[in-house]
Amino acid sequence: MKNKQILVVEDNELNREILMEILEDRYKVLEAENGQKALDILKKYKDEIALILLDVMMPVMDGYTFLKKMKAVPEYSVIPVIVMTQGDSEEDELKALAYGATDFVPKPYRPQIILHRVASIINLRETAALANQFKYDRLTGLYSKEFFCHKVRELLRENPQKEYDIICCNIENFKLFNDAFGVYAGDRLLRMIALCFTQLADRKELVCRFWADRFVWLRKRTAEYDDEMFLELDRKINDLPNAKNLSLKWGIYRIIDRSVSVEQMCDRAIFAADSIKGQYMNHFAVYDEAMRDELLRKQEIIEDMETALEKEQFEVYFQPKNDLGTGKIAGAEALIRWNYPIRGMISPGEFIPLFEKNGFISRLDQFVWEKTCLWMKRWKEKGYPVLPVSVNVSRADFYQMDLQDVLSSLVTKYGLTSNYLHLEITESAYTENPKEILRMVEKLRKKGFIIELDDFGSGYSSLNLLNQMELDILKLDMGFIRSEMTKPADKGILRFIVELAHWKNLQVVAEGIETYEQMVRIRDLGCEYAQGYYFARPMSGQDFEVLLNEEFGKKIHDGKTGVERRQ
Numbered sequence: 001m002k003n004k005q006i007l008v009v010e011d012n013e014l015n016r017e018i019l020m021e022i023l024e025d026r027y028k029v030l031e032a033e034n035g036q037k038a039l040d041i042l043k044k045y046k047d048e049i050a051l052i053l054l055d056v057m058m059p060v061m062d063g064y065t066f067l068k069k070m071k072a073v074p075e076y077s078v079i080p081v082i083v084m085t086q087g088d089s090e091e092d093e094l095k096a097l098a099y100g101a102t103d104f105v106p107k108p109y110r111p112q113i114i115l116h117r118v119a120s121i122i123n124l125r126e127t128a129a130l131a132n133q134f135k136y137d138r139l140t141g142l143y144s145k146e147f148f149c150h151k152v153r154e155l156l157r158e159n160p161q162k163e164y165d166i167i168c169c170n171i172e173n174f175k176l177f178n179d180a181f182g183v184y185a186g187d188r189l190l191r192m193i194a195l196c197f198t199q200l201a202d203r204k205e206l207v208c209r210f211w212a213d214r215f216v217w218l219r220k221r222t223a224e225y226d227d228e229m230f231l232e233l234d235r236k237i238n239d240l241p242n243a244k245n246l247s248l249k250w251g252i253y254r255i256i257d258r259s260v261s262v263e264q265m266c267d268r269a270i271f272a273a274d275s276i277k278g279q280y281m282n283h284f285a286v287y288d289e290a291m292r293d294e295l296l297r298k299q300e301i302i303e304d305m306e307t308a309l310e311k312e313q314f315e316v317y318f319q320p321k322n323d324l325g326t327g328k329i330a331g332a333e334a335l336i337r338w339n340y341p342i343r344g345m346i347s348p349g350e351f352i353p354l355f356e357k358n359g360f361i362s363r364l365d366q367f368v369w370e371k372t373c374l375w376m377k378r379w380k381e382k383g384y385p386v387l388p389v390s391v392n393v394s395r396a397d398f399y400q401m402d403l404q405d406v407l408s409s410l411v412t413k414y415g416l417t418s419n420y421l422h423l424e425i426t427e428s429a430y431t432e433n434p435k436e437i438l439r440m441v442e443k444l445r446k447k448g449f450i451i452e453l454d455d456f457g458s459g460y461s462s463l464n465l466l467n468q469m470e471l472d473i474l475k476l477d478m479g480f481i482r483s484e485m486t487k488p489a490d491k492g493i494l495r496f497i498v499e500l501a502h503w504k505n506l507q508v509v510a511e512g513i514e515t516y517e518q519m520v521r522i523r524d525l526g527c528e529y530a531q532g533y534y535f536a537r538p539m540s541g542q543d544f545e546v547l548l549n550e551e552f553g554k555k556i557h558d559g560k561t562g563v564e565r566r567q
């Protein structure tokens with residue numbers, strides 16, 4: 001039962017002993033002989049202390065100074081304090097209450113009175129804390145999402161004439177900040193941003209942390225928003241200690257139609273902020289009709305995905321991969337397409353990010369792998385040389401299935417060997433839990449699958465990761481090649497990467513080759529393979545078969561049935 005802890009701050013040893021005797025049957029008791037010692041204890045045990053009993057007259061640091069200091073620290077200030085006053089000094093009692101004490105007890109001590117007061121204050125605080133738990137965000141002390149929405153509804157109802165906007169703020173590179181400085185520093189930064197928001201907001205406005213690094217603010221309407229206002233806010237936040245180079249995006253939803261739910265209003269402001277992700281020049285965006293249509297389209301995609309899979313609206317396309325030495329087709333990449341009724345073909349750029357978020361990607365990927373194996377089996381049966389085909393593997397796939405088992409069963413089912421199925425994994429897949437993914441990749445590689453690192457150079461490429469990974473092939477992102485051709489300052493990087501890859505015994509595939517000049521450049525640098533519109537666009541399985549026939553058909557008639565694999 002003795003699970004509650006009380007801190008007794010009293011310089012007189014005898015008094016401490018008396019208090020100990022009164023309390024120790026029911027509570028665990030910590031002791032401090034002055035205010036300074038008490039602050040040291042608070043620093044260590046702040047979360048475990050249910051109440052403080054405080055004497056006012058003490059050497060080193062008296063009770064009032066202690067009260068003042070502890071009330072200034074938000075985490076300490078919630079702990080109730082009972083001040084022990086001399087006799088019936090009204091002046092002492094008033095002063096204690098003015099400094100933030102919860103209650104007082106006069107000396108000399110009367111055990112039953114002390115026990116009752118302590119118990120009822122602890123009880124009161126716990127009940128209040130329980131109620132507040134749902135109202136406030138634990139990390140920042142701002143309103144919780146639910147309570148914020150409740151308060152906004154109330155405010156809108158009570159002020160039908162006033163005009164408000166919902167403003168959302170998103171820190172674009174917060175994940176990077178967390179990775180670089182650690183979660184603790186990240187939390188501290190969020191707390192400081194929260195404080196900054198409370199200072200920015202008017203007394204009649206409301207602020208909450210919606211989730212993670214997203215803050216939402218109900219603000220009185222400003223006629224027009226401009227960059228200057230948001231740049232000023234960015235500066236304020238970036239002026240916080242440690243918060244250098246935070247890139248912030250602001251989204252605004254103008255509350256005109258009050259029949260829209262508050263949750264939806266917030267979602268729309270967040271959507272507006274997200275719409276300018278990665279756009280260096282844009283600091284804020286106002287939710288408009290075009291965004292509404294886009295949001296609806298996204299909802300529609302999610303609603304229709306299951307049916308689309310059932311009704312075979314998804315189709316696997318193949319984009320040839322060419323050998324730069326011979327100029328011949330050396331393989332392909334399987335890419336998903338969605339034959340959407342009415343709208344026609346929609347590109348994966350539109351739906352893959354949504355499916356990655358809701359997990360559907362894993363089912364879709366398995367569909368692609370299966371169809372790819374089916375086509376490969378068919379081409380093999382028709383006598384075409386067996387060419388390796390690369391399939392994309394999402395980060396979610398590592399967590400949602402036993403990859404090794406699923407992929408091995410697939411190749412066996414279709415009479416293929418695992419080294420003809422190449423697995424493309426993007427570098428970003430490694431960012432969250434690199435060890436686990438590295439381990440799984442190693443297992444897959446032992447099973448014979450060929451591992452390709454996709455989109456290398458598109459994100460924050462880490463040479464360190466390149467060093468740790470068990471890899472076979474490096475796929476250079478198309479942006480890499482483009483900037484090498486256009487920005488003189490980037491010259492040399494590509495050569496360096498290709499040389500590094502070769503030194504690590506990796507083959508290199510250049511993606512997105514669109515022109516003759518690009519092809520010559522990467523060929524001269526020593527890339528083994530290339531993929532891109534210059535050679536061919538992604539095409540249906542039937543069309544790819546026609547291509548195979550053009551390229552290898554004659555050989556089949558010659559009786560030659562295979563090309564040598566180049567790994």
Ligand code: C2E
Pocket residue numbers: 319334335336347348349352361364365368392393394424454455478511512513514531532533534538
């Ligand atoms: P990715 O894996 O890097 O695929 C290459 C993308 O570049 C493809 O876009 C391809 O059509 C496009 N591309 C190829 N050559 C050129 C070129 O010369 N110029 C330009 N501008 N683009 C070129 P796509 O098919 O739209 O796919 C986009 C991304 O969607 C893929 O990037 C991949 O990350 C993802 N994806 C596609 N299919 C699947 C799939 O079945 N599963 C998973 N998990 N992701 C997929």
Ligand code: MG
Pocket residue numbers: 333392424454
């Ligand atoms: Mg790919």
Ligand code: MG
Pocket residue numbers: 454455475477511
């Ligand atoms: Mg790629």
